Amino acid sequence: MEERLSEVLKNSKSKKGPTTKYILNTTVLTKGKLLKNERIGGKNDKKPTKVILMVGETGTGKSSLINAMVNYIMGVRWEHKIWLEAVEISDDSESHTAVVTVFEVNAQDSPFSLIVIDTPGYGDTDGHNKDKLIPEALQQLFRSEDGIHEIHAVCFVWKASETRLHERQRYIMDEILSLFGKDIEKNIIVVITNSHETVPKKALKLIQTAKIPCAKNKNEPVYFQFNNCQSENFDEEDRKSYKASWDHGIENFKQFFDYLNGINPKSLDMTEGVLRARKQLDASVNNLKDRIVFADYKKQELEQAKAALEECEKGREKENNFVCEIDEAHKQEVQINSSWWHLSKQATRCTDCKENCHYPGCWWAKDLKWCSVMTNGKCTVCTGKCDHTKHVKDDKMYEIQRRKVKRTKEDLKKKYEKELGENKSLCIGLENEIKWLEAEKIRLVEECYQCLDKLMETALKSTSMSSVKHLDFMIEKVKETGKQERVQRLEDLKIRAQMENVGLYRSKCETIIIYL
Template sequence: MINYMLGVQREDKVWFEITDDQSDRTSVHSQTSSITVYGFYLQESPIHLTIIDTPGYGDTRGVKKDKEIAESLLSLSKSEEEIHEIHAVCLVINSTHNRLSDRQQYIFDAVQSLFGRDIAYNIILLLTHSDGLRHKNALRAVEEANIKCAVNDKNQPVFFLFNNCQTDAADEEDAEDTEEHEQRLDQSFNLSFGGMAGLFEILDTLQPKSLKMTRDVLQKRKQLEANVSNLRSRVQMMELKQNELKQTQAAVEQNKQDVKANKNFEYEVEVAYKEWVDIDPSKASAAMCCTVCEENCHYPGCWWVSNLSWCSVMKNKHCTVCTNKCHYKEHVKSAKIYETKTKKETRTYEDLKKKYEDKTGVSLVKMLEEELQALEKEKIKLVNEAFSCVETLEKIALNTDSVFTLQHIDFLIEKLKEINESEKAKTLENIKKRAGEVKHGALDYLTGFFKNKLK
């Protein structure tokens, strides 16, 4: 792009490259960021260009690193260097591929999951390693992968061809082939610069899109992930508490003669409790936790350090995730999380009466039943909140059935059925069905990564 903007020609025998000076970086451009913003305001060119580069998707560092790209884009949209709008999202695809691998499907799914649905017709395909002829297979692979992009008046994807081998030097040992080699380099140069000319031409016609909806998508997706992660642990705790209450009910029923005689007796129950433990470093480096509710409010995926009120789960300086919606000052960020565990505990009928002694006039069995019902109501509320997040994403996200959403679907379907929300469960089942085989490869890549981490 820069050589095109500078008007470099093949006969110039020169090629400019960008070097990365890491000695002078702002917070947005820090080494921990997964994106780099290049601003080009060249005196030699009438074009002013800003490129947001998002390298690293699907590499060996894994899904945790991929999520940092979304975090960085959200951060950029909120920073002092805020980018309000973009003209195009360019997806780079190898033109020689006739199908997308699981990893590639995952990558493009992840990229599309970043944006609002209003940006669909600003997505442009850039086909690399092109010989100028064979690219139909790559376009077919794009279509089969259900990648949304701009289309022409024939309803075909808008794409441009590139081949960067024009920078290669002729092999001095093959002098007899130098002329043929130079011809090939000329062809690739003309192909690439023709593609670049076409790209810049269409950039002049595209209406820029505000990043507001994209910001909403990123925020809502983070909220969904935090809610579901917190939901899993809270539902687990509730179900363990329900089990404890049922064991207590069974003990009361089994010793009903002693209850009638107001005679003390012992019984054993399995009790749930929270323990403050180190995070598995393969899953995350830190978490935002509430010290009052003893819950993991943002785990995994939390990265704010300097001010906890900036965390994406905070709104008006209060947490949107933990049970009591506590103030951010009641939270800590560290390399530890709360983990639910159980232990056997022996209790007595006297202990049980003391716990409920202030509720005079109500039978012990009735009080236990009311406590079970209260837990069930809280569970219903939590599951519905998570469903609401998915429903909102359906309305605003470009990629409504992203693998980042699909990985939570089965859990939510199961819990919705448990609380007799069959219609909502059916809605999620339809999302899963719609994704079908197209997303299976991407989901396999995502889950396969986690499985390998656990081995």
């Protein structure tokens, strides 16, 4: 067997024992800040390829399962007395996967090649900050030309010993499911690890209680179970009892891949669209908040000028000496002081509109036309929907500030006489601009509502915390437009989110911010 695997085992570390363990020296094809691509075996483009994505909580055994899968595909069996590790396993309980890793597994005798996308475990000791980066890497993978564009299965990895659903797991499920479009549901498969039962009844009951969207067979979740013990070190005298566990794993993998052969791959267009829509919604709401603050400041500035001008017009003799002091709103470029977990310390901003369009900016987008907030090369966020060439990505942002300035009647005339004519009151010009600012605020709220509405239609879990974190802001602003039907819809969505995310809504709503 080792002869047949000589190419795969070349330069790999080995640990001798009753079962010799090989830490595979994989071929690293690409390695970025949060995404890595590795190959095992020689590539064969003539074979069909199966693509699976592994997601789950830290400690569920994803890495051990991937190693067992690699051994199965490579044809390793009990009698060969070897074990291959693509993901090196240590004794601690931390996630062994620091980045999203794509393993391309090519075995000479396998009828297909396998691509396994391994994700860092959600909810480990690095906290929510690392979890925020997983969607960033997946979007890059699903969006790039040489990335992954279709998938056969999303494997939701679950530990058989889990008998109750605690808040951490609710958060983890919530964030995992919020990554996908609705059309992926029938390709989600439950994989139960560390399972020694004939039927893992407790785990299945918990999965049904949690209402995890997944493929169903006669209204029961489609699941596969593995005991994850093949990699354990056994003494020579224990190897015979060990064989039963190994053979059981082989049979389960055969059933698993037979199932994959019977389903069609699913395009990731909708899922990539959900990831992009979340980013656009975040960027749009953040931009909208800035624009509303700026509009409010401008309105106050105009009202100050209007009040001073009206006071002046009461005493005509002083009109020529008219000077008023107002709080002028302006936008100032400032240095970014970013959080440690932001992969990008830069913001994408429009130099024409002087607006922040995306922060943190897409760390992987070297050309701004590929930034998540761009569609067909145009920005979906800034006021002018400007071309990507009007944008820059650097370490500065626009900050809305106010400063005291003095205005004379001549200053106001320069601004309004061209539109109103010399004989019209300058107050009319100020009133018109105040009305325009009110109309602009209504338009901005409508634009943001439509983005949220689109996300609700396409997301697999529309009540996830990352979907509803803007609800309070949106409800407040939609109320100002007087559209009661929409207010009711948003309030109903908030109630559903509170019911479906018990214990999470208050504690996470303001703190979990997923930058997609």
